[in-house]
Amino acid sequence: MSHILLITFASLNGFIINAANLPETDSLIHTNHIFEKNIKTVLLHKEGWVLSYPVIELNTDDRLLLSFDELSTETKDYYYTFIHCDYDWVPSSLFPSDFLDGFTENQISDYSLSFNTTVDYVHYTLTFPNENVQFRISGNYILKVYQDYDQENLVLTRRFAVTENHVNIIVNSKRPMLEHFRENGQEIDFTVNYEGYPVRDPYSEIKVVICQNNRWDNLIKELKPGFLRQSQLIFDYSSENVFPGGCEYRYFDIKSLRYQSEFIEHIDFIASNYHVGLHPGEPKPYQVYFYHNDLNGRFYIDVQEGRDSETDADYVYVYFTLPYEFPLTRGEVYVFGGLSDWNCTETNRMKYNPESGSYELRMLLKQGFYNYEYAFVHHGLSVADNTIIEGSHYETENDYIVYVYHREAMSRYDKLIGVEIANTLRK
Numbered sequence: 001m002s003h004i005l006l007i008t009f010a011s012l013n014g015f016i017i018n019a020a021n022l023p024e025t026d027s028l029i030h031t032n033h034i035f036e037k038n039i040k041t042v043l044l045h046k047e048g049w050v051l052s053y054p055v056i057e058l059n060t061d062d063r064l065l066l067s068f069d070e071l072s073t074e075t076k077d078y079y080y081t082f083i084h085c086d087y088d089w090v091p092s093s094l095f096p097s098d099f100l101d102g103f104t105e106n107q108i109s110d111y112s113l114s115f116n117t118t119v120d121y122v123h124y125t126l127t128f129p130n131e132n133v134q135f136r137i138s139g140n141y142i143l144k145v146y147q148d149y150d151q152e153n154l155v156l157t158r159r160f161a162v163t164e165n166h167v168n169i170i171v172n173s174k175r176p177m178l179e180h181f182r183e184n185g186q187e188i189d190f191t192v193n194y195e196g197y198p199v200r201d202p203y204s205e206i207k208v209v210i211c212q213n214n215r216w217d218n219l220i221k222e223l224k225p226g227f228l229r230q231s232q233l234i235f236d237y238s239s240e241n242v243f244p245g246g247c248e249y250r251y252f253d254i255k256s257l258r259y260q261s262e263f264i265e266h267i268d269f270i271a272s273n274y275h276v277g278l279h280p281g282e283p284k285p286y287q288v289y290f291y292h293n294d295l296n297g298r299f300y301i302d303v304q305e306g307r308d309s310e311t312d313a314d315y316v317y318v319y320f321t322l323p324y325e326f327p328l329t330r331g332e333v334y335v336f337g338g339l340s341d342w343n344c345t346e347t348n349r350m351k352y353n354p355e356s357g358s359y360e361l362r363m364l365l366k367q368g369f370y371n372y373e374y375a376f377v378h379h380g381l382s383v384a385d386n387t388i389i390e391g392s393h394y395e396t397e398n399d400y401i402v403y404v405y406h407r408e409a410m411s412r413y414d415k416l417i418g419v420e421i422a423n424t425l426r427k
Contacts, residue, residue, distance in 0.1 A: 043067050056162055280323050
């Protein structure tokens with residue numbers, strides 16, 4: 001598989017979108033991706049905590065819950081399996097029997113039909129590990145869902161992690177010292193304490209990955225410890241570990257279709273469907289920072305006029321409008337966040353309307369509460385730049401997830417020996 005060398009570009013606020021931060025050239029199978037257009041609202045989180053990140057601890061009662069809808073009135077035969085990956089999401093050389101106990105392929109048997117909705121759908125759920133399959137080792141995993149026992153007939157894929165928690169990770173997010181990043185960046189320093197855990201050569205055996213708000217397109221990896229002190233690895237840099245802070249996410253609430261909540265301009269029922277128009281947004285790259293509590297780009301499903309949000313929540317057309325005097329010619333604009341799986345595809349790409357002088361997009365979304373932002377992707381790159389339209393501030397509240405991997409000499413896979421989730425405001 002060939003690798004493409006990409007030239008770097010500077011964003012509005014001086015951050016470099018660097019090819020070194022891009023994921024390895026992978027097929028879509030090893031990412032979060034939906035392969036069928038009728039599959040909607042894919043969520044993967046800890047059981048009982050819808051806003052959690054998909055990370056569980058090995059050999060505990062932790063379980064993950066997958067849910068998704070298919071816009072249909074008929075049920076399908078969906079199956080699932082798992083792929084074990086190295087720290088950079090390249091499949092490991094292990095056999096399924098090396099990382100799974102139980103059956104390697106199983107059917108998704110838990111489903112229910114939508115009730116009293118304008119758009120019919122079938123809601124599927126899967127909880128794992130379960131009585132059919134358990135994990136033997138830690139690391140990165142891909143959940144692969146496919147139809148009719150045919151793994152080539154893919155429906156969706158989702159990334160998650162299984163950790164052993166052998167190390168203690170102390171994360172310190174702070175305002176960068178370098179003037180170049182001081183007003184708009186966030187520096188993520190951290191210390192890995194591996195006392196009591198055998199590591200012979202920490203510089204070659206330990207790998208770390210930092211993610212912002214569970215985005216995988218702008219992760220930072222390939223960092224080496226700057227200092228080694230007894231059984232502590234110190235990762236303290238001035239630029240290599242700096243993220244653009246971005247801005248607090250925009251949001252809208254469509255849990256109810258009977259009244260217009262904040263940022264909702266109109267709700268119409270036309271041709272058997274609900275249509276919700278959001279108030280036009282505005283570019284804000286030069287606005288001063290303003291804090292409001294958000295979900296860091298995520299969303300949750302809920303409905304006020306119903307009993308069960310999983311099957312009573314309806315699908316509605318949501319209209320996004322971003323006024324812009326002229327179209328941006330060097331790339332594309334997207335509605336970005338958890339509602340787009342943190343991906344930039346035709347589903348969430350905005351089109352410029354010269355008559356209205358705006359970027360516009362219509363998305364079919366399930367009732368709930370949503371965060372989103374407007375992102376720009378340069379032609380030839382795959383990293384979404386949220387600073388050009390939204391701006392970037394060192395004060396912005398963000399989550400950072402630090403993953404620590406260990407590969408011993410002669411080992412065939414990367415163990416995930418620790419995960420720490422830190423927030424820039426809540427210590």
